[in-house]
Structures are given as C-alpha cells and as structure tokens.
Amino acid sequence: MADDFKKTTIKNFLIFVTAPTLLGTFGLYVAAYMVLIWASASIDSTEAAREAHRTEHIISELRTGIAREQESVTIWGDAVKMLHMPDGEERSAWLDANLGGWMHSYFGHDAAYILSPTNTPIFASFKGERQAPAAYKLVETSAQPLVNKLRKALLSGDEGGISDGMRSPGASDFVRVDGHPAFLSVKPIVPETGDLKAAGESYLHVALRFVDGDMLQTLAHEHALGEMRFSPSPTPLPGESNLSLMTEQGDLLGYLFWEPYKPGAAFLKSIEWLLFLTGVIFFVVVTTLLAAIYYRLIATRNSEERIRASRLRDPLTQLPNRLGFRKLLDETLADGASEQGFGLVYVGLDRFKQVNDALGPEMGDHVLREAAARIGRLTRNLGTLSRVGGDEFAFIMKGAKTPTCETLARKVVEVLGERFDVGDSHACVSGSVGVVMVSSDDQSRSELGRKAGIALHAAKAAGGARVAVFGHHMDNLIHDRLEVERALRTALADKQQFTVVYQPKYEAKTHQITGVEALVRWQHPARGPISPAVFIPIAEETGLINDLGHYVLTTACQTAAKWPLAKVAVNVSAVQLKEASFAASVAEVLSLTQLAPGKLELELTETAWLDDSGDTSSNLGELRELGVKIALDDFGTGFSSLGRLRESHVDRIKIDQSFVRGIGQSDRDEAIVRAIVDLAKANRLEITAEGVETTVQSEFLYDIGCDELQGYLFSRPIVAEKVEALLASGTDRTASITPFQE
Known part of the structure; x- marks a missing residue:
C-alpha cells in the first residue's frame, strides 16, 4: 500500500509539477535566447552602418x-x-x-x-x-x-x-x-x-x-x-x-x-559557452528545486553546501578567492606548518590596468584566466593557487626554503612575461612576485598578508617583472613613502616649499634660446631636497598631481608672460588629462596670467597621449582649439603608431635622452634618432632632442635636421632670476651663469 502511494505520488508529481515546470523553463530559456539574438542583430546592423x-x-x-x-x-x-x-x-x-x-x-x-x-x-x-x-x-x-x-x-x-x-x-x-x-x-x-x-x-x-x-x-x-x-x-x-x-x-x-565587424555576433559567440552553462545550471537548479519539494531535507543540505562553496571561489578563474585563501592559510597555520617553515607567495600582474583600459575587459578577463593557468601549471603539485585580488594571486609552499621559493617565483615571472594572445589581439604584461618566508614566530594571518603585500609592492616599485623577498627594511620603505605622502599634502597647502625652475631650449643651428621647460623642485624643511622621481609618482597615485600641476602651470605662465620667449613648456600628467575640467582650467590660467595660448606648450608622454579613457581626448581637442601647442615627451619609448601620429594634432615630438645618449657611441641609437627625425619631418612636426650633453651629439642632431636642443651641454634647470639674466645678457648659452643646484 505504501509502495502504491509512493508510485502515485511520483506519477502525479511528474505529470502535474515536473513536466509543466520543465516545459515552462525551457520556453523561458528559448525566449531569452531569441531576445539575445535579436539584440545582437540590431547591434550588428547599427555597427555596420557606422562602419x-x-x-x-x-x-x-x-x-x-x-x-x-x-x-x-x-x-x-x-x-x-x-x-x-x-x-x-x-x-x-x-x-x-x-x-x-x-x-x-x-x-x-x-x-x-x-x-x-x-x-x-x-x-x-x-x-x-x-x-x-x-x-x-x-x-x-x-x-x-x-x-x-x-x-x-x-x-x-x-x-x-x-x-x-x-x-x-x-x-x-x-x-x-x-x-x-x-x-x-x-x-x-x-x-x-x-x-x-x-x-x-x-x-x-x-x-x-x-x-x-x-x-x-x-x-x-x-x-x-x-x-x-x-x-x-x-x-x-x-x-x-x-x-x-x-x-x-x-x-x-x-x-x-x-566583412563588417559584428560586435553583437562576436559577443553572442563569446558567451555561447556561458549561455549553455547557464541553461544547464538553470535546468539543474529547477530540477533540484522540484526535487526539494519531495526531498526537502536532502535538497536543503545540498543547496547550503553549494552556497558555501561559491562564497569561497572566484567565478572568473575558478580558483579560491580571497575568502577561500584566508581559510587555506588559517588551516595551514592551524596544522603547525610554520613549525617546519613555509613560503607565502604573492603574484601581481604589472600594467594590467593599462591592458584592461586599452583592449577592454574581455581581453583583461582572458589575461587573468591565462595567467592563472600558467601559474597553476607551475604549482600544480605543490599546493592550491588562489586569486586574492583583481590582478593578484597567492600560493602557499609548505616545507619550502628561501631558495626553493625564489626559484619558483622566477619561473612565475618568466611565464608571465610571455605574450598573451586572444584572436587578433595580444597583450604584453609581466608579473611581480613578493615572497614571505614563514617561521614559527609568525602566527598572524593578517600580518603575513601585510608582509607579502609589502614584498609585492617592493617588486613592482623596482620596475616590475622582479622577485622580492620580504625583509624588515621594507617596512621602513613603506613607512618612508607614507611620510613623503603626508609631507606632500602639507606642502601643497601653501606651496612655499616648491620652486619652479626652467631649463632653456636652444635652436640647433644658431644656439639662440627659443624657450624654456618648467620643472618643479621640492625643498623640504627637514628632509632637504626631494627628487621629482620620488614625489611625482606619489602625487599621481594619490591625485595630488592636479593641485601640484595647477601650481606649476600658473607659476610658469605668470613668469613667462614677462619674458620675450617664443614658448614655455609645462609637463602634464595622464591623471590631469583625465579630469573633465582640465582644458577649462588651462584656459582660466592663460586668461589670468595674460599669456598668449600659442606661447604655451604642454608636454605629455606617449602613454598619456594614447590613453582614451576619461576625458583625455576631449581635453586635447579643446586645448588645440584654444591654440595651445602639444608636444610628445620621451618619444620612442612608448607605443605610438605612424597612423595615429599622422591623424593626431601634435605639434612637436621630443626625442628621449636614452637615444640621444648613444649618439657617437651606438650606430643603433643614431639610426633610431635619424628615423624619428625623418618621421617628424614627413609629418611636418617640430623636433626637440633632450639630454644633449656633448658637442658630438649637438652637431649630429643639427646635421640630421633636429630643430631644437635641450640638455646640460647648454644649461641645467635654473631659477627664474637667472633666466632673466640670461635673456638680458643676450648670450646664446648659459656658460657664464651658475646652474641651479639640483
């Protein structure tokens, strides 16, 4: 009797609940898929017309x-x-x-x-x-x-x-x-x-x-x-x-x-596996829910287990996430692994944000998945790899000594340095690795994570694609950086600690002064002079570069307005260009200082010029309409293309001093410089060579058609009063003027 009742219940459940629910679920899935097809077709049609x-x-x-x-x-x-x-x-x-x-x-x-x-x-x-x-x-x-x-x-x-x-x-x-x-x-x-x-x-x-x-x-x-x-x-x-x-x-x-580009079709194709997986999951979920009506206790327990597992796993790479890694590290410490010692390895991708911004999140996701796969192949038999941040991974090496961890870390750096390909696109990133060797004295998970993060930061700060093993001196470096940041915020409150100096630029043919480049110097009352190589990156990371850059621009324009010079050049950060109000603030400064827009030349790096995120493009367009000149600084060290250079509104390129330094010593550097000059001339651009330190360099640059020279051969950066003395003397060089002491 019980068996008959059970059979009847199952039959009724299948006929009146399971079948209608599954058919309705399938209908919804098909309808959603058709909507996606229609939407992708509409997108493709719009893109084809635009193309x-x-x-x-x-x-x-x-x-x-x-x-x-x-x-x-x-x-x-x-x-x-x-x-x-x-x-x-x-x-x-x-x-x-x-x-x-x-x-x-x-x-x-x-x-x-x-x-x-x-x-x-x-x-x-x-x-x-x-x-x-x-x-x-x-x-x-x-x-x-x-x-x-x-x-x-x-x-x-x-x-x-x-x-x-x-x-x-x-x-x-x-x-x-x-x-x-x-x-x-x-x-x-x-x-x-x-x-x-x-x-x-x-x-x-x-x-x-x-x-x-x-x-x-x-x-x-x-x-x-x-x-x-x-x-x-x-x-x-x-x-x-x-x-x-x-x-x-x-x-x-x-x-x-x-063949037109079909972003809708491409997107649909890229998520086919996801749609299929979604359909399967949806079917499994519905089936599970149906079974839950009949087997409530069992289904509830399984559902709780799935939820618990999903909270500990990263959906993109399917690796344990930060929460899962904390659980693994707690278990490792609880097992007494620190008694024998183990290595905690943090891996961070270098330049991942630039790749993600330039090539899109789809390429960024591919890089993350491929990076996880490459690291995973190296660590497959050693433990569990986890993704603990946007572009950061972590790994525990039980029983390992420092040389073993460093050897693995170098292999990780090596495999992450290989090119990432997806379709016709490719990206070049690298990996930095921070290592902490854990002993019996280290029992705090948060302290271990802090030390590993410091080591990783040290590897990135050293230029990336490096391995850094945590040492106590790194704590001092982090503390010193925080002190510099605090001091910078304080100094920007009144600007009294900053000085704007000017490095003259000279015509290559006559050696007559043509203009100056404004540079900022920081004299801290206790620390003394702080190098721009130290405080400029900190200012960019913290957003303080906007305030500092506005001060330099205002000071330079106000000072140059009194000088009989053709131009004054001011460096601009990529962070400033992304601000929607940047072009308007430049116009306000020009109006306030009465400097003609044509006398202002803004120097930006190729990285900033190529970055289309934020309001960079609109700012450059507004500045060009205003009459401000644009120069590409450190040309040859970035990723400029000939097509982009011909289409963009750039007035001048500055040859990076790393190439100028090789003139007279390296045929390769001389060939590169000559090619850059030919490229500029073909596109009717002015050329400035920076870092000129010898007469051999000066004569070579003049002979191949360089327009303007800048460097220690002619003058170091000098204060405004010495620029005025230089202009008043009428001389063509600053040999008689004591250079500004850096």
Whole structure:
C-alpha cells in the first residue's frame, strides 16, 4: 500500500509539477535566447552602418592624403631647379630617387609621372621602377581632364584648393586605370615660396595609387576592417558591407566590399559557452528545486553546501578567492606548518590596468584566466593557487626554503612575461612576485598578508617583472613613502616649499634660446631636497598631481608672460588629462596670467597621449582649439603608431635622452634618432632632442635636421632670476651663469 502511494505520488508529481515546470523553463530559456539574438542583430546592423560611414570618410581622407603626400616633394625649390636643368642621366636619376621611386617606397604610390609645361611626359615611374616617359599613356586618358582643370586654375590664379592643410592647388579624382580603380592626383611643382604666377611654366607631378590589391589590405588592417575586395559588380557575398566608388562627375567605378565587424555576433559567440552553462545550471537548479519539494531535507543540505562553496571561489578563474585563501592559510597555520617553515607567495600582474583600459575587459578577463593557468601549471603539485585580488594571486609552499621559493617565483615571472594572445589581439604584461618566508614566530594571518603585500609592492616599485623577498627594511620603505605622502599634502597647502625652475631650449643651428621647460623642485624643511622621481609618482597615485600641476602651470605662465620667449613648456600628467575640467582650467590660467595660448606648450608622454579613457581626448581637442601647442615627451619609448601620429594634432615630438645618449657611441641609437627625425619631418612636426650633453651629439642632431636642443651641454634647470639674466645678457648659452643646484 505504501509502495502504491509512493508510485502515485511520483506519477502525479511528474505529470502535474515536473513536466509543466520543465516545459515552462525551457520556453523561458528559448525566449531569452531569441531576445539575445535579436539584440545582437540590431547591434550588428547599427555597427555596420557606422562602419560604412567611417569607411566612406577614410576613402575620402586617403584621396586628400595622396595630395598631401605629393606636397612633400612638389613644393621644393630643388625639384624646380632640377627640372629646369638639361635632360640627362643625372636629372633622371635625381627625379627617380626623389619624385618617383621614393614616393613608392615611402608612401606606397604605385606610379608617378612628371609633365612638362606643355603637358609632355618627361619622366615615369611604376611600382618604384623607372620607365620610359611614354609609359604615361597608361593614365593619360584619365589624367588629362585633371591636368586641364589644374592648368586652368593655375592660369586664372585660383587658389581655392589651398585649404585643409594643402599648400598648393591640385586636382584629384577616382579613375579606372587598366581595369583597376585608382586615386589620381595632379600637383604643380613649385618652390617653397608657393609662387604660382608662372603657371604656364610649371611642371606637373601626377601620382597614381590603385585602390584594390595591397592598398585594400593595408586599409583593412590599419582601420580594423574585415577583409576587403573591389568588384565592378554590385552583388555582395553573404554578410558583406559595400561602398560605391564615384568620380567627381558622378560616374560609378565599382564597389568596395568587406566583412563588417559584428560586435553583437562576436559577443553572442563569446558567451555561447556561458549561455549553455547557464541553461544547464538553470535546468539543474529547477530540477533540484522540484526535487526539494519531495526531498526537502536532502535538497536543503545540498543547496547550503553549494552556497558555501561559491562564497569561497572566484567565478572568473575558478580558483579560491580571497575568502577561500584566508581559510587555506588559517588551516595551514592551524596544522603547525610554520613549525617546519613555509613560503607565502604573492603574484601581481604589472600594467594590467593599462591592458584592461586599452583592449577592454574581455581581453583583461582572458589575461587573468591565462595567467592563472600558467601559474597553476607551475604549482600544480605543490599546493592550491588562489586569486586574492583583481590582478593578484597567492600560493602557499609548505616545507619550502628561501631558495626553493625564489626559484619558483622566477619561473612565475618568466611565464608571465610571455605574450598573451586572444584572436587578433595580444597583450604584453609581466608579473611581480613578493615572497614571505614563514617561521614559527609568525602566527598572524593578517600580518603575513601585510608582509607579502609589502614584498609585492617592493617588486613592482623596482620596475616590475622582479622577485622580492620580504625583509624588515621594507617596512621602513613603506613607512618612508607614507611620510613623503603626508609631507606632500602639507606642502601643497601653501606651496612655499616648491620652486619652479626652467631649463632653456636652444635652436640647433644658431644656439639662440627659443624657450624654456618648467620643472618643479621640492625643498623640504627637514628632509632637504626631494627628487621629482620620488614625489611625482606619489602625487599621481594619490591625485595630488592636479593641485601640484595647477601650481606649476600658473607659476610658469605668470613668469613667462614677462619674458620675450617664443614658448614655455609645462609637463602634464595622464591623471590631469583625465579630469573633465582640465582644458577649462588651462584656459582660466592663460586668461589670468595674460599669456598668449600659442606661447604655451604642454608636454605629455606617449602613454598619456594614447590613453582614451576619461576625458583625455576631449581635453586635447579643446586645448588645440584654444591654440595651445602639444608636444610628445620621451618619444620612442612608448607605443605610438605612424597612423595615429599622422591623424593626431601634435605639434612637436621630443626625442628621449636614452637615444640621444648613444649618439657617437651606438650606430643603433643614431639610426633610431635619424628615423624619428625623418618621421617628424614627413609629418611636418617640430623636433626637440633632450639630454644633449656633448658637442658630438649637438652637431649630429643639427646635421640630421633636429630643430631644437635641450640638455646640460647648454644649461641645467635654473631659477627664474637667472633666466632673466640670461635673456638680458643676450648670450646664446648659459656658460657664464651658475646652474641651479639640483
């Protein structure tokens, strides 16, 4: 009878409770999945439209970019002079090296032609190889309307084309050459004065770049577009986006097709495992809840166990979390492991925040999971690895001695130094390790954690990718840092302990002073002078850099407003640039001090320039509109790209002194400096070399085209009164002035 009752209960439970509940659960899961599919499709559609608009803008910019690239050789007195020389091998070779092959090797132009004032081809180059002038026939039909248009503009004195960064008129359009779409641009070859009066006597430079082929692959790579192709047919492949190529007369040349980026689909794909896991968990949970109605006591006990376990585990890496690690450490101490001694190892990822900000949280999560896997492989047979913080891990080595722990720590540093890859993206981080050797005297979990954290901080402070074993001297270092921070807060209350000094900058050719760079110095009443290398990082970490930076900016502008100098440079921290009100505060300082915006140059590092988080981009845009100059400091030590440099509004780059120091000693450093100068000149940027200490360095930098020099060869940082004395003396160097004592 009891068995029949049990069977009936089970049957009714399955029919009236289990089946409807499971069907309803499945329906909700399917509905939620369909909503995700619809949302991802909507996101993909919006992104495709935005990408198409961006691609159209990029293609337009490429056409004007070819004309700007031509101007690097068409506005050149030497070119005009050479073209008026008698025809011969010397002239042909010069034209090939400067107006033909160089345009192909440096800018990627496919062909270059030069037309005489009578529109007769006198030079031709294709794919970097010199050809007979008759090769112009390839583009003559397409180029003739543009040549006629430009000749007409030159004869009429029309300078309408001189705008948007163009210094000479020109004519350009999309054309079809030998069955391929191409950009074609025509520019007059004129001297640097831009004299266009003798229009009938101007030689013309014709530049050709095919749109399909390598250019499409480069375009797709530089602007993160899918694989691109050109076709005269308007029929796309499934899923492709397209853009029609039209001439200025409205003629259709064909279509560009590419695989659009689908963030919605990518996101959906990236969480497929999570959706599946969620569905499974949801099904298991529902089943468990149903069973709980029938087996309440057992289900309740299992549920409590699962909740307890989840509280001790990190969901991203599936490692024990901070709470779980504390439990493991308490158990280790309770087992008497400290009697035999053991090692407590803390691992922290270096530069993880920059990776997370630059590449996104998805890449950051991947780095954390991969880092956990790499460390886990090293510690698999030694104990349990835990994740105790955002980018920090911890591990206990029972019975280990100091050399053993240090050996493991170095292996951890080594594996974390390898590149992290996910899809087409990669990140380079490193790991720092802090080690505490635990003895029978150490029984407090919190004290052990504090010491391990101090050791880890010491490893990071030493530059990262290092191992530090806790010693009692580290307590003193931490205490000293806190004392400096407290002293800094006190000093910023009245600013009396700070002095702004100025290091002059000199023209490379004449050694005449052109401007100064403002630098802050701190004279503590008890500690004496404190190095900027010590207090500036502390100011940035604590946010005090905003107050300190405003003081330096105000003092420098107020002082420089009285000097007959072209500019004053002030360093700006990445922390300041992220503040929404930074540009407005600069404008307020300029108004208060009556310093012309064009005389202020803000120097920022490549890291700050590349950081798009916060309000950095909007601040830089507002400062440019205000007329303030922007300089990239320590250029060559960061991660700047040529594309970003050409697109950004930067006025000057400063060559880092680490490269300047090698001039006269290292061919490699000299080659790097020369390449940086060529890059700056190609992008019409001013160049300053810092850290110049020898005449050999000075002469080399002048010879390769550096505009401005700064360093101890000319002057150390000096106080404002000595700058005034320097300006009053009219001398070109500060040899007669005692340098400011650092």
